[in-house]
Amino acid sequence: MREFIVEADGGSRGNPGPAGYGAVVSDAATGRTLAETAEYIGVATNNVAEYRGLLAGLRAARELDPEAAVHVRMDSRLVVEQMSGRWKIKHPDMKPLAAQAARVFPPERVTYEWIPRERNKHADRLANEAMDAGQRGGRWSASDARAASDGPDAPDARPAAPEPQGPPGDAAAGAARARAALASARDRTEPATAPDGPAPGTDATGAAGTTGGAAGGAADADARAARAAATPGAGWAPADMGPPATFVLLRHGETPLTPQKRFSGSGGSDPSLSDTGREQARKVAAALARRGTVQAVVASPLARTRETAGIVAARLGLEVTVDEGLRETDFGAWEGLTFAEVRERHPDDLNAWLASPDAEPTGGGESFAATAARVAAARDKLIAAHAGRTVLLVTHVTPIKTLVRLALNAPPEALFRMELSAASLSAVAYYADGNASVRLFNDTAHLR
Template sequence: MARRFVVEADGGSRGNPGPAGYGAVVLDPETGETLAEAAEYIGPATNNVAEYKGLIAGLRAVRALDPEAEVEVRMDSKLVVEQMSGRWKVKHPGMRPLAAEARGIFPPAQVSYEWIPRERNKHADRLANEAMDAGKRGEQWRPTAGVAPSADGAVEASAEAAAPAVAPPGWAAPADLGAPATFVLLRHGETALTPEKRFSGTGGSDPELSPVGRRQAELVAAALAARGTIQAVVSSPLRRCVGTAEAVAARLGLDVHIEEGLRETDFGAWEGLTFAEVRERHPDDLQAWLASSKAAPTGGGESFAAVARRVAVTRDQLVARYAGLTVLLVTHVTPIKTLVRLALGAPPEALFRMEISAASLSALAYYADGNASLRLLNDTTHLR
């Protein structure tokens, strides 16, 4: 007879979206004994994202104990329970990869879902808040309770071993996390606007690569072909990125997949202007933009906060789609800086502390436990 476990999971966000974390606990259904705990601060996210990540962590913790187990999931999120039970559709594009990931941990027949009132989910709620508190201190949450043996004595691990491992800083990751989704981030080659340092976003003239930019694309294509690690090519829809991506993909024998979420910021009325011209024409708006990630450029442009939300959703979708693969993302300055900032847990003002050169390469690895590692930043050696 299959062993049975109860998972209680929760997630929260202080701002929705805002600083978020999740908690999950695995219980013995007969004794109520705690067998494993998992919690993590995940940075800026919505309540729903945090709740799904709590569910995923709980299911993974059970799988570490017994992949053949039957699982009863209890959550106070009506949305997650109804969607995972199949009674409600997963309509939000940012939730679909998370729901798919949760469904893939166990065969559906092994998992059931029950909604419970919030007061009956206090353990998981406490863990989620502990994780958010730890994140506020710049720390990772650590389990404190041990794991008691099961009735047959088969489980003798600590709670830390049963819970999803936390990837350590640096190059290495625990072997049991499997191969990460690795994003090689390529900024497009130069356009006519690049050397003049003019704002060039989504709402502008959509310039093509200049002759210099086309040469840069060929150089980076040769360098990536020599490495032989790229398994897919994904590009922003803007022409400078598509042109760069096509040069690389042709060299690698791959297709180019267009991803709208990788487009550059819409700079509104600043499109095509230099920084000095913007400062002369829109001094107050520029000062506000420099002071706050929530401020948008003049004329209905896109704030960096809005870009971060868009890029985070796109990142999650791509991580789920390309789990374990090495993928080239051909995109722009702001999306690359944003992906790096989010991976490092750095504040919004970090965007102004990075340089991303035309046709430069950066790299991020995303592990199964949700952690990320920065492996390369602004490499231009292939252009020399």
């Protein structure tokens, strides 16, 4: 039995926006490319374009040999997990496409594997060529694509990839933009026959240290700007370590207690969202759907976070996973009280709590130190489970502030110096070397 490798990708410049897909079929034994296909499909979302690419790749493989076994490789975690049967397919636009893809070959002859985007360059290039052709009013063809890549002006004629999109603070998209800028700078400053390693006169990123003429100066400036964007901390370069795990941190929407600024932790009545809170959740969902890069949703077990997460996940076509480590601090006897009421009733306990992270709220509540240990354990588990992915964590004030504080290596008292609004978005990226980068904090632009 022959075995094919199908690599597929799709993209949308706007999500939804002008969209296209690309797919490549190669021989599993030799690696030889056997077929290429791409198409501009008009206005669609990223996920629909990815499914269209999968379907086209499978059909191209079937035309070559309907009895073959197929191994599909894609950089869409959503498509891979859904087609593997591990995630449910809820979105009405994707259900029929997935059903069609499942019928091309018998399911037992098709396997799926997620790969990083940088390993899916061939299909990604085809998708961008198709989008470029469509936006010019034409159609993609293999012969035109080969002519463009083989011509004497090929380096300048290559279609520009769309600027990577991501949710607010998406570190993977930022790193991709930085890598593109660095690559552009290298194209302008390095000879075509440059070796794989850094050329003389360049730094470790391959950006020129000194260049001649105005063009060289511009390239050097581009490279410096790209390095600044790609390197959150001195002495390490995340672009060289692959995409980080990016946690987009969403505080739940308002509850009846939120406007009154009452302590509302995990030891109280566990209120649901108010009507205002549900509307906030819908606005967050719309904003994240436009971005289109959240690949998983994880929530605290409390009602207000699960309700918020459910509204967002339904819009994104994802499932919600609950993680106990993301619950809010237990504020003990202070639950439901305002700060002024706690100061009046329990002044000594409150002063101790403000002075030390080890102090517990009155009545056996949870200290900030205990909360931090719990949140850090959940963070480490989620980083290991979602390396290289963008994950929405729907949680509470203290866990979000704690994740930000730990990422900044700030002292415990920093918790009292952060303001976090209901339904706000923050983001932290976690790299393979253990470093973290805070990319966003308390963004509420989507609520306006």
